[in-house]
Amino acid sequence: MPMERRLLDEGEFLALSRFEPQSVATPKSYLLSNGTTVSVFAPGIICFEPAKRLKVNKHIVISCGIHGNETAPIEICDSIVKELLTESLRSAHRVLFLFGNLPAMDVAERFISENMNRLFSGAHSQGAGLCNEERRRAKILEDAVTAFFAEAPAGDSRHHYDLHTAIRESKNEKFAVYPFLHSKPHSRSQLAFLAACGVKTILLSESPTTTFSYYSSFHHGAHAFTVELGKVRPFGHNDMSRFADAQFALTALLTEEDYAPTVKLEELEIFRVNQVINRQQDDFVLHFADDLPNFTAFSKGAVLATESGATYSAEQDGEAIVFPNANVAIGQRALLTVVPARLETSDV
Ligand SMILES: O=C(O)CCC(=O)N[C@@H](CCC(=O)O)C(=O)O
Numbered sequence: 001m002p003m004e005r006r007l008l009d010e011g012e013f014l015a016l017s018r019f020e021p022q023s024v025a026t027p028k029s030y031l032l033s034n035g036t037t038v039s040v041f042a043p044g045i046i047c048f049e050p051a052k053r054l055k056v057n058k059h060i061v062i063s064c065g066i067h068g069n070e071t072a073p074i075e076i077c078d079s080i081v082k083e084l085l086t087e088s089l090r091s092a093h094r095v096l097f098l099f100g101n102l103p104a105m106d107v108a109e110r111f112i113s114e115n116m117n118r119l120f121s122g123a124h125s126q127g128a129g130l131c132n133e134e135r136r137r138a139k140i141l142e143d144a145v146t147a148f149f150a151e152a153p154a155g156d157s158r159h160h161y162d163l164h165t166a167i168r169e170s171k172n173e174k175f176a177v178y179p180f181l182h183s184k185p186h187s188r189s190q191l192a193f194l195a196a197c198g199v200k201t202i203l204l205s206e207s208p209t210t211t212f213s214y215y216s217s218f219h220h221g222a223h224a225f226t227v228e229l230g231k232v233r234p235f236g237h238n239d240m241s242r243f244a245d246a247q248f249a250l251t252a253l254l255t256e257e258d259y260a261p262t263v264k265l266e267e268l269e270i271f272r273v274n275q276v277i278n279r280q281q282d283d284f285v286l287h288f289a290d291d292l293p294n295f296t297a298f299s300k301g302a303v304l305a306t307e308s309g310a311t312y313s314a315e316q317d318g319e320a321i322v323f324p325n326a327n328v329a330i331g332q333r334a335l336l337t338v339v340p341a342r343l344e345t346s347d348v
């Protein structure tokens with residue numbers, strides 16, 4: 001048996017992808033003894049397909065490491081992929097795992113040249129084109145998602161959970177960005193699934209973006225979310241007990257035919273994005289401490305950031321900051337502000 005097949009049988013897909021990428025660079029498929037087809041498409045891209053269709057059929061993309069230093073989601077996915085490869089778990093649904101930015105993982109950085117989570121919906125090929133690894137990888141990941149959902153029969157549900165951790169501490173430790181739905185209804189069953197993951201704070205985005213979750217939501221009609229599970233820490237430094245609910249719920253989603261947790265909307269904290277503040281000048285500065293946690297609220301009129309020619313202030317009492325980062329490239333998002341919101345949902 002070839003060395004890479006033995007290591008795959010031992011569950012070492014991520015290790016092969018990171019440290020022996022040539023061994024998983026040529027697409028190959030094989031059958032597990034439980035009937036699952038495993039398809040290795042490229043380093044960091046692996047798909048599991050069950051032998052038979054059920055009454056309920058879900059097509060699920062789980063991505064992690066789109067930012068290379070966000071290690072807890074990478075460790076969660078590595079662990080689930082290991083269990084699927086070694087057959088201690090069997091997925092009832094088609095599932096595609098994407099380990100995003102492999103080179104950035106090796107140097108424990110968010111990215112090497114460019115923030116990959118601003119390069120989807122074709123942004124990878126605009127401007128300078130496919131000129132760096134993140135741009136080329138974003139296109140490969142998009143193509144993998146397109147090919148995966150192309151095999152989903154009409155009527156089956158499509159899902160994409162893009163798992164991240166945040167740079168700052170957060171008053172609400174776990175939260176999800178619900179991409180802009182262009183007047184489609186928000187899904188109550190998806191909110192219930194997120195709550196089962198321990199994610200009870202939801203930010204409703206109100207505009208198109210070039211993030212991975214918006215891409216799958218808008219271009220593939222998937223239930224898609226950016227899911228923030230905690231804080232950025234180096235590999236091996238995550239307290240995995242803080243991610244137990246998320247790992248349990250993701251595993252249940254894969255292994256049960258119709259995992260359908262419930263939630264009361266009153267249990268959730270819903271915000272909508274009020275301001276998207278992009279850095280336009282070199283002298284952009286935030287007017288609060290570097291360690292101020294996400295979801296800290298300000299009074300109306302408080303100055304949040306300034307740069308030549310612009311002052312950005314809270315527009316309402318209670319407006320809170322999320323993802324502040326003055327060190328982004330010119331033109332990119334340096335801060336979101338959010339305000340409490342109400343939510344109408346569909347039943348699905
Ligand atoms: O903590 C931070 O500042 C960033 C954490 C992170 O990577 N968040 C995502 C959110 C994507 C979205 O808005 O859907 C990102 O900034 O790419």
Ligand SMILES: [Zn+2]
Nearest residue numbers: 067070164165
């Ligand atoms: Zn991230």
